[in-house]
Amino acid sequence: MEDLRIGVIGLGLRANLAVAAHRPGHGSVVAAVADTDEAVRARVPERFEGARAVADHRTLLDDPGIEAVIVATPDGTHEAIARAALSAGKPTYLEKPLGITVEQCNAILRAGYESGTWLYVGHNMRHMGVVRLMRDLIARGDIGEPKTVWVRHFVSYGGDYYFKDWHADRRRTTGLLLQKAAHAIDVVH
Numbered sequence: 001m002e003d004l005r006i007g008v009i010g011l012g013l014r015a016n017l018a019v020a021a022h023r024p025g026h027g028s029v030v031a032a033v034a035d036t037d038e039a040v041r042a043r044v045p046e047r048f049e050g051a052r053a054v055a056d057h058r059t060l061l062d063d064p065g066i067e068a069v070i071v072a073t074p075d076g077t078h079e080a081i082a083r084a085a086l087s088a089g090k091p092t093y094l095e096k097p098l099g100i101t102v103e104q105c106n107a108i109l110r111a112g113y114e115s116g117t118w119l120y121v122g123h124n125m126r127h128m129g130v131v132r133l134m135r136d137l138i139a140r141g142d143i144g145e146p147k148t149v150w151v152r153h154f155v156s157y158g159g160d161y162y163f164k165d166w167h168a169d170r171r172r173t174t175g176l177l178l179q180k181a182a183h184a185i186d187v188v189h
């Protein structure tokens, strides 16, 4: 079986998704990366042998050799990039959130529907080990009937890191309720 050739759009903090998907000889390989940051592109050959690095996601999407894409760019870019990927017929994994407004989300879903292309959105936390363990503890009755749920979400590197880039700009994220509480709400579920 030939490896599925994946194109990655946006190789920042979420690069671990691309690293996990890069399994030469075992089903999938990162064959191209599109990132607007020149420094990120410069490191592509050492991270993914043989992968092509381009600045514009449209160049990647035009490549018939790319069979599927991972989109992990800042939230406010998702609509344009996801719509382009779906319209190009590339099965698309979009790192959450889908979009930053309801209109954007609808536009992406419409593009997926009209093109008949698979769209996957990574937004849940319920399958994480720690969350499943909490669920098991409750199901076993170890703590009795829960009366309330309180989720505290720590950003590993602290607020300095988190609020000094695009995350701090509501025009690009809508705000913390979407950016972070999306995870918390799934944990509560």
Ligand SMILES: NC(=O)c1ccc[n+]([C@@H]2O[C@H](COP(=O)([O-])OP(=O)(O)OC[C@H]3O[C@@H](n4cnc5c(N)ncnc54)[C@H](O)[C@@H]3O)[C@@H](O)[C@H]2O)c1
Binding pocket: 009, 010, 011, 012, 013, 014, 015, 034, 035, 036, 037, 040, 055, 057, 072, 073, 074, 075, 077, 095, 096, 097, 165
């Ligand atoms: N970091 C996390 O723990 C985390 C967790 C869950 C979801 N997410 C989501 O993943 C996505 C990416 O987050 P991140 O933390 O990796 O961000 P990041 O800022 O670290 O990385 C984004 C990358 O995309 C590139 N980029 C920006 N605009 C681009 C464009 N138009 N075309 C191509 N490349 C572009 C940037 O140069 C950068 O390398 C966001 O939607 C975020 O909400 C991140």
